[in-house]
Amino acid sequence: MKTITLTLKKKSPISLEFDELIPDKIYNWEKADFENYDVPVGNTRFPLTDYFDIEVEGAAEGPEEVKMILDGDMGRVKYIGCEMSAGEIVVNGDADLHCGAQMKGGKITVNGDAESYAGREMEGGELEIMGSTREFCGCSYIGEWRGMSDGKITIHGNAGKQLGECLSGGEIYVKGNCDILAGIHMTKGFIQIDGDVTRWPGGQMKNGNILINGKLGVLLEGLVFDQIVKDPEIEGKNFSGKYIKYTGDIALNGKGGLYLNAEKNRDLL
C-alpha cells in the first residue's frame, strides 16, 4: 500500500491540471519523481513543488494499491482523478472542474464541494462528494450524446443544473436539493434525489428512472401520469412509501419513469 500526500502550500489563481497525477500513472513514482514533475497550469507547466508539500509512504505494485490524499483547498485543481481506473483519492477540501471525469474504477472522496462536471462520462468506480456540486454532474462532454455509463456518484449536499445529462447507466444519489433538468436526455440508469427539485426532471428522457423524495416545483408536460405506486421496486431497489409515477418523455416516445413522493407532492394528485 502506498500513501501519497500532497499538502497545498500555495493556491494558484490559474487552475492546475491533475489528469496526469492519477494512480494508474504514478503508482511507481518515488518522492523524487513528484519533485521533478511539472504540473500543467494554463498553457504552460510549473514544478509541482511550487504548490505542494509532498510525502510518499510505502510501495505499490499497481494503481489499486495507491491512496492519494490531497490536503487543502483544491478549488483551483482541475481533473482530479480524471480517467483513473483503480486506487483511491481523498480530497480534503473543495475540488475544481471535472473531478472524477471519465473515471473507470476506484474511488474518489471530496470532503468539500466539487465544481461543475464532476463525474463527467464516468464509466465505473465511485465518486462521493460530501458537500455540494454544481452544473453537469455525471453528464456528457459538450456536444457528446454519450454520457455517464456506469459507476456511482453520491452527493451529500445539493446538485446543480442538468444532473446526469445523457445518462446511459450507473447511479446518481443526491441527498440535498437539485436544480433544473435532472436526467435530461437520459437513456438508462437511475437518479435519486432526496431533497427538493426546482423543475423539469426527465426532459427528453428515453428510459431509465428518476426518484424524487422531496417537493417538485414544476413538472414537464412531456411526462404523463401513469399510476400511484406503493412501495415500488425500481431496478432491483425497494423503496417504501407512496409514489406518483409518470412516464415519458412522450415527445421522444420515451419509456422512462419519474417517481415523486406522493406525500410531498400532494398538489399533483
Added chain:
Amino acid sequence: MEYILKNGIVYDPANDIAGEKMDVMFKDGKIVSNVSSDAKVLDVTDKIVMPAGVDPHAHIAGPKLVVGRIYRPEDSRKGVTPKTDVCRSESGFSIPSCPATGYRYSRMGYGTVVEAAVPPLEAKHTHEEIMAIPNIDVPPLPLFGNNWFVMQYAKEDRIDELAAFISSWLKIVKGYGVKLVNPCGSEAWGWGMNVHGIDDPAPYWDVTSKEVIRALSKANEMLGLPHSIHVHANDIGHPGNTPTTIGTIDCVKDITKNSGVRNQTIHMTHLQFHIYNGTSWRDVESGAGDVTDYINKNKHVTFDVGQITLDETTTMTADGPHEYSLHALNGLKWANKDIELETSSGLVPFIYSGKSPVHSLMWAIGLELFLGTEDPWQVCLTTDHPNAGPFIRYPRIISWLMSNERRQEMMDNKEVHPWAHRKSALATMDREYDFNEIATITRAGPAKIYGFKDRGALTPGFNADIAVYDLNPNDIDPSREPTAIEAAFGAAMYTIKDGQILVKDGEIVKVVPSHTIWTNVKGFEEQENAIMEKVMPDFNRFYTVKFENYKVHDHFTPYPIVVDVQASK
C-alpha cells in the same frame, strides 16, 4: 539550393520507373537531371522514394468544416497535441483544425489535396481556411450541379453560354474545375424533396440530372479545362443505385475529350457509396462487380473510392437530402447548411462499425472496387475525408490493399461482419497491390486525372514534391507485415515540398504556406463579358449579397498557382 536523394528505390509510375535504385535530384524547388558537386546529399539508401501524394477528393476547407467544428466539439477533443517549436497545437480526429490538416497530410508524404466542394457563395471563406492550412497545395472545386444559372442553360442546351459562365465563375471564385453533387437533387431539397435517378427533373425546373451532367461535360470540354467534370452522382447510399451510377458514367461517353494530359471525360467520386444492388438495406448486395466490369471496358471514366475505414467520423456533403436521410437512419445530430441558388449541404456524425452488417459490406465494396479495377490509373485512393473515414487512415487502407492475408484475417476474425464476404466477392479476390500500383493510385494517377503538369511525377522541371518512406521494398513482405506498411506510410521519412524539407522522420520540421491552384481560361473574354451582362440582373434579383461582396479578391489567394488554359484549344 541543390539536393540529391541518394540510392533510394524510386517508384515513379508516370515515368515508368518501378522500383529502380537511383538518385533523385532537385534544385531551387524543381526536379533536375543533374546537380553540381556542391549538392547536399540526403542518404536514403534502399528507402522508397515516390512523388509526393496527391489526394483527389477531400473536404478540408469551407463552410461545412466550420459547421462541423462548431457542432462537434467532442470530435475536436480527440487528437489534441501541445504546440511545439515548429507546429501549432492540433485538435480533432474526423474534422481536424486547419493547421492539423496540413501537418497530418504532410506527415503522410502528401503535397497536394483537392478541396472537393466549394459553394461559390462561400468561396471567400474556403480560401481563408486554405490560408490557415499549411504545407499542402489546394485546388478547390466549385459546385455547379445545382446552380440556377447552370440549370437554366442546361435546360435550354445553351452550351456556349454555359462554358462562358463556368470560365467566368472559375475566375470569380478562384476555382480549379467543375464539381457536381447530386445534380438537381440538392436543388430539390429546397422543397424538402430529392431526385431519384438521372431522368427525374428538379421541381419547378423541368431539367434532369442527365441534362445537367451532359451540358456541364460539354462545356468543360469546350473550354478544355485541365480536370474533367467531377461527379457525385444521384441516389448516393441507396440500395439499388448501381443503374443510376452506370447511367451517369455512360451518359457522357460520346462527349469528346479536350485535354492533352488526362484520359477521362468524367471522374466519379466516392464510387463506393454509389454501387449498392438490391432494393433495401435488408437485401442489399455489392454492385462492385457490375461497375468494375463497365469501368474495365470504358476508359472515359476514372474514380476515387471513398473507402470505409470503420471509424467514428463526421459525414458532410453538399447533398442536403442525403444527410437528412442519414440522420433519419442513425438518429444522431444533424446540421443543414443551405446555400442560396447554388447548393445545400448537411452534416451527421457517423459511427462505422465492423459489427454492423451494412458498414462491413460497405468496407468490402470499397476494397472490391480497388481490386476489381484492372487499370490502376483509373482508380484513386480516398476516404472522401471525412465521410467514409478520416484521411489519416490512408496508410491503413494501403496495408489492406497490399495484404490479402490481412483482409482474409479481418473476415475470419470477425473484425468485420460476415456480410462482408456473404454479399460481396471480396473473399474470392486475392490480388495484392505492389508499391508501383500504390504510387499510381495515390499520386501519379490523381495528378494525371487533374491534368497537373507540375506534380505527381519526378520528371525534370516538375516541382520537387517528393516523399520518402522508411521501407526497403526488397526486404519487406507487405503481405505479411501490414502493420509495418501502415506505420511507414503514416510517418514519412522525408516529405519534400517545392524542394524544402517539411517532414523528417515523421515529424514536421518546417511549415510553409499553402498554394491555391486555380484555372484561368484565356481567349473567352468576349463571351464572358456577354454572359456577365446577362447574369447580373438575375444575380441582383435573387442573391442576398451584392456581387461586389461575392467575388474572391486577389488577397484571398496570397500564394496562387494560376493554371492558364487556352479555350477551345
